[in-house]
Amino acid sequence: MAAKSGNRCNFWLPKKKRSCSNTRIESSMFCGNHSQRLDGEWIPCPIDPSHSVLQENLEGHVKRCPLLKQTVALSGQLFYQKGINAGNEEEEEEGKMGSCCPDSVVTSEMKRNLLYSMSVSKFHQLIKKIETVHGGICNDIEDSYLSPEACNVWFNKEIDRKLPFQEKHVLQQGSILGNLEKIGALKRCAKNVECCEIDPEEKDDDKNVPAVVEFGAGRGYLTQMLADCYGVKKVYLVERKSYKLKADRSLRQKENLVLERMRIDIEDLNLNAVESLSGVPYVAIGKHLCGPATDLSLRCCLSRQDGESPVLRGLAIATCCHHLCQWKSYISKTLAVTASFFGLSE
Ligand SMILES: [Zn+2]
Ligand SMILES: [Zn+2]
Ligand SMILES: [Zn+2]
Known part of the structure; x- marks a missing residue:
């Protein structure tokens, strides 16, 4: 076997008709992306949960997680202000913007569970409400598909x-x-x-x-x-x-x-x-x-x-x-509240 492929991941990518070209993990035939993820072994990175880390590598990883490096670089920038556009859980008031509040992300699973726990009639009531509010707001908004002349150089390749x-x-x-x-x-x-x-x-x-x-x-x-x-x-x-x-x-x-x-x-x-x-x-x-x-x-x-x-x-x-979309970041909470989306009557 050529020396080059020796330390490469052996995972076969059918679409690309070749093996993965990432470097494999020492203890495995595969790279980090393609190793078997045994339960308990892999945990979400505490700094950036969008990727996972092997438990045994955690200590080393948190010192060189890419997000950490980026955050350090960013925190020196004047325009970096953590959470300034994140929005608030409560009704937004002037001057309150950017204040720190705990993350409360509503996951897709939570949304699903909420829907499944609704009675059929309540569910129909909700749909009706959404349609009414949408109709009340969006009727005057016309579609506007434009192909400006200025873009002809692009349209005509x-x-x-x-x-x-x-x-x-x-x-x-x-x-x-x-x-x-x-x-x-x-x-x-x-x-x-x-x-x-x-x-x-x-x-x-x-x-x-x-x-x-x-x-x-x-x-x-x-x-x-x-x-x-x-x-x-x-x-x-x-x-x-x-x-x-x-x-x-x-x-x-x-x-x-x-x-x-x-x-x-x-x-x-x-x-x-x-x-x-x-x-x-x-x-x-x-x-x-x-x-x-x-x-x-x-x-x-x-x-x-x-x-x-x-x-x-x-x-x-x-x-x-x-x-x-999340309630916390939603830009027009007042509108949603006045449209009385919430507190559905029985
Ligand atoms: Zn791989
Ligand atoms: Zn990380
Ligand atoms: Zn999208």
Whole structure:
């Protein structure tokens, strides 16, 4: 056997038609992801429960857990403020924002159990209530699918780059940007984008081009489209996970584009403390902000506004996974309470 495969995980990946390429654990034929997880042996990491640790490695792990390193790096940043956008359990009052309160996450299992414990008639009552409230609020909201002309270079695949092109995503991104243009938050470049990028005399125009904050930016493709089609000059990518810098690379190649990637949980981001955004007009965007991430982003953008704060021109978010929403982070508790969702009568 070649030396190279000797320390590799032996788990066969049928789709990739090869073995896993991770390094195997010394005591096993497999890597950490593919080792048999015997009960009791693996425990959730106390620092970041999204991954598990072998009990015997726990002591060492808590010293070098990736999240720990990241938190240490973050805590030195002015814009890091733990839980500032997390929301409160209670009704939100002015000035109460950002106060620390114990986590009380309602798990999917708890939600399921609650539903299963309902009588059929109560369940129907609940559905009816949801439909009534939804009808009362959402009737005036019209669908608005837009394909703005500014994005034609993308729609027509005229962008000469090795970015993956997936039509449904490109159409959705286009519509997000088109709607921002429609409400006046974005302006189409007077000239074509390339000349807009290199013309230093367009100073006045510069002021009209808002900065962009993309929440849950992932690889930053939405911002990429925005940079290609609307000539933005300053972008901030907010993303908790680390990504390979695929889209970044092509964004970073754009002349006159200032790009800042902020690896932070939206929950902990104080936009008012981002120095380079102080007093700067910006648009906020997000594609697939899962569950509460939409609430956190809204709170992040709509918190304290004064002369120093960045100036929100407009905001467009494609929401996702509503079933993951949490009461604690929910942005409009007053509405939900006045809509009397709660205290269903018998
Ligand atoms: Zn493996
Ligand atoms: Zn860990
Ligand atoms: Zn989702």
